[in-house]
Amino acid sequence: MIERSYVHIVDSDSSRRALIASRLYERCFHAEIYEDLDELVNQSPLKGALLVNADDESFDLDSLIETLLSNESYVPVAFFSTDPSPEKIVRAMLSGALDYLQWPLSADALKDSVVRLTRLGEARAKVERRKAEARKLVESLTPRERDVLHGIVAGGSNKDIASQLGISVRTVEIHRGNMMSRLSARSTSDAVRIGLYAGLAD
Numbered sequence: 001m002i003e004r005s006y007v008h009i010v011d012s013d014s015s016r017r018a019l020i021a022s023r024l025y026e027r028c029f030h031a032e033i034y035e036d037l038d039e040l041v042n043q044s045p046l047k048g049a050l051l052v053n054a055d056d057e058s059f060d061l062d063s064l065i066e067t068l069l070s071n072e073s074y075v076p077v078a079f080f081s082t083d084p085s086p087e088k089i090v091r092a093m094l095s096g097a098l099d100y101l102q103w104p105l106s107a108d109a110l111k112d113s114v115v116r117l118t119r120l121g122e123a124r125a126k127v128e129r130r131k132a133e134a135r136k137l138v139e140s141l142t143p144r145e146r147d148v149l150h151g152i153v154a155g156g157s158n159k160d161i162a163s164q165l166g167i168s169v170r171t172v173e174i175h176r177g178n179m180m181s182r183l184s185a186r187s188t189s190d191a192v193r194i195g196l197y198a199g200l201a202d
Contacts, residue, residue: 006048007114008075010034013053016103020051023107029114047075049117054079054088054100074128076121078113080105098124134197137183145179148172152188153195 007029011017014035021031030048034040037052078099079092089100098120101113138146144165151161158176162169185191195201 005114005118006030006032008032008034008040008048008050010037010040010051011053012036016053020110023110024114026107027111029111049114049121050075050077051101051114051117052077052079053103054081054084054092074121074125076117076124078117131197131199134194135199137194138198138200140182141179142175145175145182148175149179149183149191149195150200152176153192153200 005028007024009017009020009024009031011020011033012035017033017035021033024031032043032048034043040050077097078101079088079097080101080103081088082103084100084102092100099113099117105113138149141149147165148161151164156164158169158172162172165172179185180191183191183194185194
C-alpha cells in the first residue's frame with residue numbers, strides 16, 4: 001500500500017478545493033481540505049504541507065505563520081493566487097512562506113510544487129526543531145545566566161560582561177559555569193550555537 005504525504009488545502013472556493021484535492025490524490029498525496037483559516041487552526045495540522053489561497057484578504061499572513069510555527073511540529077506553507085502581485089509575494093515570503101504559486105496549475109506542476117515544498121519543509125523543520133529545543137534550554141536559565149549567555153553570544157569576554165552587568169568577573173565565571181551546565185554545553189561554541197538558535201542575537 002502506498003503511503004501518501006499529507007497536504008492541507010485552505011480555499012473558500014469549494015470546486016477549486018475539490019479539484020486540487022483530486023489532482024493531488026491521483027499523484028499519491030492525501031489532501032485535507034478547509035474552507036477557511038479558522039477551520040485549519042482548530043485542527044492544528046502537525047504534519048504534511050499547507051497550501052493557502054491568498055486571494056482572501058481577510059487573514060493576516062504574519063499571524064498565520066506565527067500560529068503554525070507555535071505548533072509542536074513545523075508545517076511548511078505555500079500560498080497561491082490567481083493574480084499574485086510582487087507585493088503579495090514578498091510579504092508572504094518575509095512572513096515565512098516557502099513558495100508562492102500562480103493558479104491555475106497543471107496537475108504535474110501542482111505535484112512538483114508540493115514535492116518541492118515538502119523537501120524545503122523537511123530542511124526547515126530541522127532548523128525549527130533546533131530553535132524550539134534551544135528556546136526551551138534558554139528558558140531554563142536564571143535571568144542573570146541568560147544575561148551572561150547574551151554577552152557571550154555578542155562576543156564579550158568575562159571582563160566585558162562583568163563591566164556591562166556591573167558585577168565582578170568572578171561572579172560572571174560562576175554564572176557562566178552554571179549556565180553551561182544547564183545548557184549541557186561542552187564548549188563556548190556549543191553555548192553560542194544554542195543562544196543563536198534561541199534568537200538571542202535578534
